[in-house]
Amino acid sequence: APVLELRDLCKGYNPGKPNEITVLRNVSLSVQRGEVVALVAPSGAGKSTLLHIAGLLDQPDTGTVRIGGEEMSGLSDRRRTAVRRDKVGFIYQFHHLLPEFTAAENIVLPQLAAGTPRKEAQERAEDLLARVGLSARTTHRPAAMSGGEQQRVAFCRALANGPALLLADEPTGNLDPTTSDTVFDALMALVRDTGLSALIATHNLALAARMDRTLRLDTGTLSEG
Numbered sequence: 001a002p003v004l005e006l007r008d009l010c011k012g013y014n015p016g017k018p019n020e021i022t023v024l025r026n027v028s029l030s031v032q033r034g035e036v037v038a039l040v041a042p043s044g045a046g047k048s049t050l051l052h053i054a055g056l057l058d059q060p061d062t063g064t065v066r067i068g069g070e071e072m073s074g075l076s077d078r079r080r081t082a083v084r085r086d087k088v089g090f091i092y093q094f095h096h097l098l099p100e101f102t103a104a105e106n107i108v109l110p111q112l113a114a115g116t117p118r119k120e121a122q123e124r125a126e127d128l129l130a131r132v133g134l135s136a137r138t139t140h141r142p143a144a145m146s147g148g149e150q151q152r153v154a155f156c157r158a159l160a161n162g163p164a165l166l167l168a169d170e171p172t173g174n175l176d177p178t179t180s181d182t183v184f185d186a187l188m189a190l191v192r193d194t195g196l197s198a199l200i201a202t203h204n205l206a207l208a209a210r211m212d213r214t215l216r217l218d219t220g221t222l223s224e225g
């Protein structure tokens with residue numbers, strides 16, 4: 001089964017009100033195992049809505065979400081939370097690291113929440129940080145790191161629990177163009193190394209061209225290319 005399969009998703013806001021808006025119209029997509037798919041969309045096209053539904057942070061009005069072949073709509077809130085924690089990694093434009101914790105601790109905490117023993121969690125955090133070139137930053141807090149470093153720590157945190165699927169919303173959108181390129185290289189290396197499947201939203205067509213396939217979202221309708 002595909003790692004992620006969205007079928008005929010429809011989503012709107014403010015039904016029946018004057019400000020009613022349809023954001024997604026019959027959107028379907030699949031991400032196969034090991035595939036890295038670019039999602040290119042102008043601002044306001046419904047990209048965040050689509051990623052939030054795929055990541056079980058929001059529910060569609062109609063349509064289905066399958067992760068690893070499992071249908072998500074009938075699940076209890078508890079089970080959805082468990083799937084989100086164990087199978088899905090999120091990366092946002094802003095790192096959202098916890099400021100009072102070190103880089104390594106930010107990667108250890110989600111593993112403890114998933115039941116991983118502390119020693120194993122610490123080793124995994126250090127291994128992930130080494131892979132993005134941040135071995136010298138394990139005990140630094142976010143405020144003591146550059147924007148590119150903070151974002152690389154956020155990538156490691158997203159992979160902490162060994163997700164099957166990575167969802168990223170403009171993962172380098174907050175960085176200057178030069179930093180953005182090197183940080184994106186680190187992300188792609190990490191994703192390819194782990195054979196992770198990913199859906200990565202970006203405005204940057206040069207970055208999109210480095211992924212396996214591009215999907216375009218425009219006024220709620222998805223197309224290939």
Ligand code: ADP
Pocket residue numbers: 013014021023041042043044045046047048049050
């Ligand atoms: P993108 O991420 O592509 O910029 P979004 O998915 O955030 O787009 O939003 C798509 C459209 O839906 C926008 O017009 C936005 O204003 C609207 N929208 C998003 N979330 C809400 C909400 N909670 N209530 C009402 N409208 C919303």
Ligand code: ADP
Pocket residue numbers: 048057090092093169
């Ligand atoms: P935006 O799409 O405006 O950039 P974010 O993507 O950072 O905003 O977050 C969108 C929403 O998802 C927020 O309401 C945030 O609280 C929620 N959110 C972000 N990460 C998680 C998570 N891991 N679990 C649950 N909710 C989250």
